[in-house]
Amino acid sequence: MVLAPAAPGAGTASRDGQAFCLQPADATGAPTGPAAVVSLADLPGAVRRAEQGRVRWVWDTTRSSYLPMLKAGASVERCHDLTLTRNILSLSEFAPGSDYVLSLRRSAVTDEERDGLPRQVLPVPDSPDQFTLFDSPQPRGRSVHELIRELQDQLAAVAGSSRRGRLQLLVAAESAGALIAVEMEYAGVPWREDIHEQILAGFLGPRPRNGERPLELERLVARLRELLDNPRFNPDSAQELLRALHRAGIEVKSTRSWELQEHNHPAIAPLLEYKKLSRLHSANGWTWLDTWVRNGRFRPEYIVGGVVTGRWASRGGGALQIPQQIRDAARPDPGHKLVVADAAQLEPRVLAALAQDSALAAAARGKDLYQGIADVGFGGDRAKAKVAMLGAMYGATTGESGRLVPQLTRTYPRAIGILERAARTGEAGGIVSSYLGRSCATPSERWLQAQRTTTAEEQRRADSIARTRGRFTRNFIIQSTAAEWALCWLAELRRRLRSAAADGTYVGELVFFLHDEVMLHANADQIQLVCRIVEESAAEATRLMFGPIPIEFAVSIAVVDSYADAK
DNA sequence: CTTCCCAGCGCG
DNA sequence: AAAGCGCGCTGGGAAG
Structure with missing residues (x-):
C-alpha cells in the first residue's frame, strides 16, 4: 500500500492547512480506496495504523510534509520523494527513454534556458523552531491524483531500467536520506x-x-x-x-x-x-x-542531493563547515555520549570497488589504505602515497602531487585507468555516472559553443575549458559513488536504530552528517550496541552496493563527551 | 538604496 | 608544502 499525504489545496484536504490527505494505493501506485482527511492531532494514530502493513509514504518534498508530521509526533518507516527521484531520473544514464523521462529531460533544458532569471523565493521560518506547514516549493498543492500519476511513471522508469537493481537502490537510499535529513534537523546537534x-x-x-x-x-x-x-x-x-x-x-x-x-x-x-x-x-x-542555536540545539537544514554529485548541502549556519575551534561546544546531554564515526579513506576504497582493482583492494584490506599503498610503491612513505592518490582522483597535473601520480599508474593500472577514462569522457563532452546511476549533467550550451573554435588562441582556451570538465567528471565517479555508500550506511543505521527502539531499547539518534562522517547522540548505557550498529551498517552498505567483494570499508568510531575529542 | 560578484577561508 | 574536486558563508565593493 502506498499513502500520499497531500498539501492543503490538493482536492480533499481541509482549508486551514492543518490536515493531511491520505490516499491508499497499491505497489504500482494505483489507488485502492477512498482518500481520508486526517487532522494533525490524529496523524500519529493514523500513521501507526497504516504502518501495520509495509507502506511507503509518497510526497513531493519530504521536508515540507514530514517536518510537521514529526512535530505532531508521527515518524514514518519509509518514503518516496518524488522531487528527488525526478532529479535523479532526469539525468540518469540508467533510466530508460520513457515518455516520462523524456519529458523530464525536455523541461530540464528549459530550466537551463531560464537560468539567470530570478527564481521564486519562498518564505522560510524565521527561527529554526517555528516550522511552518507546507512551505513547499512548487509544484505546490498538487492533487493526490497527480502525485500518484507521477509515482507510477517513476516506478515504471526504475522497473524498466537496464540497471534496475542499482537504480532501485539509489532511489530508495535517496528517499531514506530525505527522511534522515529532516529527522536530524528536528533533533539538532546538542550545543552548549x-x-x-x-x-x-x-x-x-x-x-x-x-x-x-x-x-x-x-x-x-x-x-x-x-x-x-x-x-x-x-x-x-x-x-x-x-x-x-x-x-x-x-x-x-x-x-x-x-x-x-x-x-x-x-x-x-x-x-x-x-x-x-x-x-x-x-x-x-x-x-x-x-x-x-536555540534551547541547546544547533539546527541546520540539510539539502539532500544539493550537490551535483549527490552529496548533501546545507542551509543555515554553515553546518558542513563547523571549524575545529568551536567543536568543543558540541556536548551530549546528561546520560548521553556523542558517537562520532567516519568512513576511513572512503574515496580510494570506492575507487578500488569501482575499478575492481585487486591490487588496490589488497591495500584497502587493512585499516590504513594509504599505508598499504605506501608499502608497495612509495618505500613506506605514507604522506607521498596519500598525495599521489588524491592527485589521481582530483586530476592534479603539477606540483609534487602531479609528479607522483605516474608511480601509482604502474601499480594500479585498472584503478587509474577508469579515472583517466572518466576524464577523457568529460573532456569530450560526454556523461559519466556513479555506480548506482547518478549521472552528471550534459555540457551547457555555452560549453559546447566554446568548443567550436577556429583560431589557435581560441583553441587553447577551449582545451583548457575541456580539461576543467575532465577533472570534474574524473572526480564525479568517485565522489558520487562515495556519497551513495554513505547514504546506504545512513539508511542502514536508521533502520537498526528504529528496530532497536521498536524492541524497547532506546539507543540514540542521528544528529549530524558530514559526507563521510556521522554523529549520534547516544544513550550512554547502550554504547556497545551503538558501536556494533555503526559497524554492521557499514558492512551492510558495502554488501548492498557491491555484493560480496574483497574490500573492507573501515569505519573509525570515537565515543566522546565533546565533538572536539573526536579527531 | 538593493543586488550581485569576488576574495578568502572553513569543511569533506 | 600546496594545486587538483565539491560546497556555504561573510564582508567589501562595484554595479544598478
Missing part, C-alpha cells in the same frame, strides 16, 4: 551555548557591543597599523590590505594566508593571527550563536 561563549571569550575577549570589534581584534589592528606604518587602514578590506602590504615592501599577489606565510616581515605573524580570529568572529561568533 555557555561553552561556545567561553571559547569566544578566550580567543576574542569579552562580547563587544553591537557591531564593534572585539578587544583582541582591536589590539591586533592597532599593532598592524603601527608595524605597517599606516595609521588608518582597515585590514578587513582586501584592497586596502594589499596596498598597505605593498607599501611596506611585501610583494604579494593576494592576501591569502598561505601566500603571506612565505614572507618574512614583522607584520606577517600578527596579520595571520588577525585573519584567523576575524574569521572566527564573523563566521562562528556571537552573531552565529544568536542566530542558529
Whole structure:
C-alpha cells in the first residue's frame, strides 16, 4: 500500500492547512480506496495504523510534509520523494527513454534556458523552531491524483531500467536520506551555548557591543597599523590590505594566508593571527550563536542531493563547515555520549570497488589504505602515497602531487585507468555516472559553443575549458559513488536504530552528517550496541552496493563527551 | 538604496 | 608544502 499525504489545496484536504490527505494505493501506485482527511492531532494514530502493513509514504518534498508530521509526533518507516527521484531520473544514464523521462529531460533544458532569471523565493521560518506547514516549493498543492500519476511513471522508469537493481537502490537510499535529513534537523546537534561563549571569550575577549570589534581584534589592528606604518587602514578590506602590504615592501599577489606565510616581515605573524580570529568572529561568533542555536540545539537544514554529485548541502549556519575551534561546544546531554564515526579513506576504497582493482583492494584490506599503498610503491612513505592518490582522483597535473601520480599508474593500472577514462569522457563532452546511476549533467550550451573554435588562441582556451570538465567528471565517479555508500550506511543505521527502539531499547539518534562522517547522540548505557550498529551498517552498505567483494570499508568510531575529542 | 560578484577561508 | 574536486558563508565593493 502506498499513502500520499497531500498539501492543503490538493482536492480533499481541509482549508486551514492543518490536515493531511491520505490516499491508499497499491505497489504500482494505483489507488485502492477512498482518500481520508486526517487532522494533525490524529496523524500519529493514523500513521501507526497504516504502518501495520509495509507502506511507503509518497510526497513531493519530504521536508515540507514530514517536518510537521514529526512535530505532531508521527515518524514514518519509509518514503518516496518524488522531487528527488525526478532529479535523479532526469539525468540518469540508467533510466530508460520513457515518455516520462523524456519529458523530464525536455523541461530540464528549459530550466537551463531560464537560468539567470530570478527564481521564486519562498518564505522560510524565521527561527529554526517555528516550522511552518507546507512551505513547499512548487509544484505546490498538487492533487493526490497527480502525485500518484507521477509515482507510477517513476516506478515504471526504475522497473524498466537496464540497471534496475542499482537504480532501485539509489532511489530508495535517496528517499531514506530525505527522511534522515529532516529527522536530524528536528533533533539538532546538542550545543552548549555557555561553552561556545567561553571559547569566544578566550580567543576574542569579552562580547563587544553591537557591531564593534572585539578587544583582541582591536589590539591586533592597532599593532598592524603601527608595524605597517599606516595609521588608518582597515585590514578587513582586501584592497586596502594589499596596498598597505605593498607599501611596506611585501610583494604579494593576494592576501591569502598561505601566500603571506612565505614572507618574512614583522607584520606577517600578527596579520595571520588577525585573519584567523576575524574569521572566527564573523563566521562562528556571537552573531552565529544568536542566530542558529536555540534551547541547546544547533539546527541546520540539510539539502539532500544539493550537490551535483549527490552529496548533501546545507542551509543555515554553515553546518558542513563547523571549524575545529568551536567543536568543543558540541556536548551530549546528561546520560548521553556523542558517537562520532567516519568512513576511513572512503574515496580510494570506492575507487578500488569501482575499478575492481585487486591490487588496490589488497591495500584497502587493512585499516590504513594509504599505508598499504605506501608499502608497495612509495618505500613506506605514507604522506607521498596519500598525495599521489588524491592527485589521481582530483586530476592534479603539477606540483609534487602531479609528479607522483605516474608511480601509482604502474601499480594500479585498472584503478587509474577508469579515472583517466572518466576524464577523457568529460573532456569530450560526454556523461559519466556513479555506480548506482547518478549521472552528471550534459555540457551547457555555452560549453559546447566554446568548443567550436577556429583560431589557435581560441583553441587553447577551449582545451583548457575541456580539461576543467575532465577533472570534474574524473572526480564525479568517485565522489558520487562515495556519497551513495554513505547514504546506504545512513539508511542502514536508521533502520537498526528504529528496530532497536521498536524492541524497547532506546539507543540514540542521528544528529549530524558530514559526507563521510556521522554523529549520534547516544544513550550512554547502550554504547556497545551503538558501536556494533555503526559497524554492521557499514558492512551492510558495502554488501548492498557491491555484493560480496574483497574490500573492507573501515569505519573509525570515537565515543566522546565533546565533538572536539573526536579527531 | 538593493543586488550581485569576488576574495578568502572553513569543511569533506 | 600546496594545486587538483565539491560546497556555504561573510564582508567589501562595484554595479544598478
